[in-house]
Amino acid sequence: MSIEMTLQRERSRRSVASSDAGTSARAAAQVRTEPSTVRIAIIATAMIFLGVFVVLPLVMVFAQAFSRGMTAYLAALAEPEALSAIRLTLLVALISVSLNMVFGLVAAWAIAKFKFSGKTILITLIDLPFSVSPVISGMVFVLLFGAQGYFGSWLQSHDIQILFAVPGIALATTFVTFPFVARALIPLMQEQGTQEEEAAISLGASGLQTFFRVTLPNIKWGVLYGVLLCNARAMGEFGAVSVVSGHIRGETNTMPLVVEILYNEYQFVAAFAIASLLAMLALITLIAKALLERHLDEGKLSDDH
Amino acid sequence: MSAILTRRSTLPGFPLTMGLTLTWLSVIVLIPLAGLFLKTLELSPDQLWAIVASRRTLNALKISFGLAFAAACVNLVMGTIVVWALVRYRFPGRRLFDAIVDIPFALPTAVAGVALTALFAEKGWLGAPLAAVGIKVAFTPLGIFVAMVFIGIPFVVRTVQPVLIDLDPEIEEAAASLGASRWHTITRVILPSLLPALLTGLALAFARAVGEYGSVIFIAGNLPNVSEIAPLLIVIRLSEFRYADATAIALVMLIVSFLIIFVVNRLQRWAHRRAPAP
Numbered sequence: 001m002s003i004e005m006t007l008q009r010e011r012s013r014r015s016v017a018s019s020d021a022g023t024s025a026r027a028a029a030q031v032r033t034e035p036s037t038v039r040i041a042i043i044a045t046a047m048i049f050l051g052v053f054v055v056l057p058l059v060m061v062f063a064q065a066f067s068r069g070m071t072a073y074l075a076a077l078a079e080p081e082a083l084s085a086i087r088l089t090l091l092v093a094l095i096s097v098s099l100n101m102v103f104g105l106v107a108a109w110a111i112a113k114f115k116f117s118g119k120t121i122l123i124t125l126i127d128l129p130f131s132v133s134p135v136i137s138g139m140v141f142v143l144l145f146g147a148q149g150y151f152g153s154w155l156q157s158h159d160i161q162i163l164f165a166v167p168g169i170a171l172a173t174t175f176v177t178f179p180f181v182a183r184a185l186i187p188l189m190q191e192q193g194t195q196e197e198e199a200a201i202s203l204g205a206s207g208l209q210t211f212f213r214v215t216l217p218n219i220k221w222g223v224l225y226g227v228l229l230c231n232a233r234a235m236g237e238f239g240a241v242s243v244v245s246g247h248i249r250g251e252t253n254t255m256p257l258v259v260e261i262l263y264n265e266y267q268f269v270a271a272f273a274i275a276s277l278l279a280m281l282a283l284i285t286l287i288a289k290a291l292l293e294r295h296l297d298e299g300k301l302s303d304d305h
Numbered sequence: 306m307s308a309i310l311t312r313r314s315t316l317p318g319f320p321l322t323m324g325l326t327l328t329w330l331s332v333i334v335l336i337p338l339a340g341l342f343l344k345t346l347e348l349s350p351d352q353l354w355a356i357v358a359s360r361r362t363l364n365a366l367k368i369s370f371g372l373a374f375a376a377a378c379v380n381l382v383m384g385t386i387v388v389w390a391l392v393r394y395r396f397p398g399r400r401l402f403d404a405i406v407d408i409p410f411a412l413p414t415a416v417a418g419v420a421l422t423a424l425f426a427e428k429g430w431l432g433a434p435l436a437a438v439g440i441k442v443a444f445t446p447l448g449i450f451v452a453m454v455f456i457g458i459p460f461v462v463r464t465v466q467p468v469l470i471d472l473d474p475e476i477e478e479a480a481a482s483l484g485a486s487r488w489h490t491i492t493r494v495i496l497p498s499l500l501p502a503l504l505t506g507l508a509l510a511f512a513r514a515v516g517e518y519g520s521v522i523f524i525a526g527n528l529p530n531v532s533e534i535a536p537l538l539i540v541i542r543l544s545e546f547r548y549a550d551a552t553a554i555a556l557v558m559l560i561v562s563f564l565i566i567f568v569v570n571r572l573q574r575w576a577h578r579r580a581p582a583p
Contacts, residue, residue, distance in 0.1 A: 032393075032474055032477050032481075033393065033394075034487055035487075039394055042386055042389055042390050042394070043390045043394055043396050045383075045386050045390075046383075046386050046387040046389075046390040046391070047390075047398075047402065049383050049386070050387065050402055050405050050406065050458075052431070053451075053454060053455050053458060054406075054408050054409065054455070054458065055405060056424055056430065056431065057412075057417060057420035057421050057424055057455065058408060058412070058420065060420045060423050060424045060429075060430070061416060061419075064420075064423055103325075103326070103333075106322045106325045106326055106329075107322070107326040107329075107330075109318060109322045110319060110322035110323040110326050111326075113316050113319075114316070114319045114323075116323075122326075122330075124566065124570075125330060125334065125335065126330060126334075127566075128334055128338065129334060131512060131516075131562045131563075131565065131566055132338070132516070132559065132562060133515070133516025133517075133518065133536050133555075133558055133562070134414075134516065134517075134518050134519070134536075135516070135518050135536040135540055135555075136341070136516070136555045136558060136559065139341070139539060139543060139551060139552075139555060140337035140340055140341050141337060142543055142548075143337075143340050143341055143344050143552070144336075144337055144340050146548075148546065148548060150340060150343075171333070174333055175333055175334060175337065178333055178334055194316055198315055198316060201315060201316060201317065202315075206317075207316075207317035207318045210316075210317075211318075232411055235413070236413025236414070236415075238413060238414045238518065238519035239518035239519050239536065242518075242519075242540070243540060243543060256414075256415035256519070257415075259415045259416065260415055260419075260523075263523065268423075271419060272419065272423075275413075275415070275416040275419055275420070278412075278413045278415075278416045279412060279413075279416055281413075282408065282412045282413065282416075283411075285411050286404060286407055286408070286411050289407075290404065
């Protein structure tokens, strides 16, 4: 996932350029294509593969959610357990997204605006949570704060509840979504350089003024982009949260956990009703992401000229 | 630490932001991960080996790594076909299919898990016709494989796509004008220049599938030694308070993850060296 965001943006930026070049080169590039039978076979294979493995599961979510009609769907979402899960999911996402947004801004300032040795290692360390299995991401907090964990007895004697409570869920979610905002901002801020900020400083602006008046307006779409992806993952995280949540009904179950519980209890309509909300979140995120990428690319194009 | 860091900018805030970055990185990521490694040090090498080499653990690791590799290979082949269609051809719905590739990234894993299970269960849309020809997918290792293919789809496509778009058309035209057949041009000229990207995609898809939990456990069946993946065994050991066992399995998986990061970095450096300077 780590390279996804940068690749994604690079791709769309390049496809804009290549489509201009593509039309003029088309006539000359007759040798660069395959016979039409091969072409149709490749397109059909790609479409069938994506259709079976991606489109059908997505359609399945909504088909199952609405299999007993709209009333059953809405009733399932109005259950107290569902509502408390939605509230908890929103709360946890709010906590971890704001923490990671502040971290992302601070880290991107240090990494993108200054030269220092060990930069690549630092970025690799920030990326680490992307390469760790979600289950292990939750487990590290069990080892720290669990009853037998390093701080377990201290926490118990001070009556502080981290595991099987909101702080643990928020911590695990923050871990899992740690790199998103920083990774969205670092390449963007590196590309923008330091000239504008240096000009502001030399004109007498303070560091904070420079950041809020010069840097932030330049990177606002990038921040939104990072926050968007961070939020989608935070609301949908399952493995890490499952390990630290304790599955206390109506208290520590986020939406993905309730999907699991209801599914295992054969309450399929209810399980898929909540799953459909998460699927809609995913679709909205993808659409918003595409729009933001266009914005970011336009910003770059106008910078170039 | 800040003594090693050389500052060559007139902008303020480097000590503060770098300090905050390192502190927060340590608190959220590094210290928790270090705690895991510290925990494994409590075990003697013999104990560690006894856990990893126990039948159930070994089988779980074999299932996770074996099926993840098989799924990554399928993604390599299918991803190449998909990316070729998306980049080289114009057809109705191309942009939509391009967007669809990202869905496995965006869809929460638990949602993917229940959806795939419903789809491939014996009475599901795909499970029923498959059951008619005697293929059982849900609640078998084949189900794990299907879920791993699903979550790995974007990796090969998204790593290869920018490279294929940027590929210099002249080398293909040159190959053709020198008399190479289209098949020869593709296998001898194009695919070799895509190789670093293809291998990066393969490694990333493999890494993701090995650690995957949410989309797999619903469809897996979770029978010990048959269809129980390593991340699930970690969860089971944690719920039994057998932290040492959980830690040992996690250690093996983390070492593999770090090896993959290393390999991917190497592949990327290789790709950079091969790419002509822009």
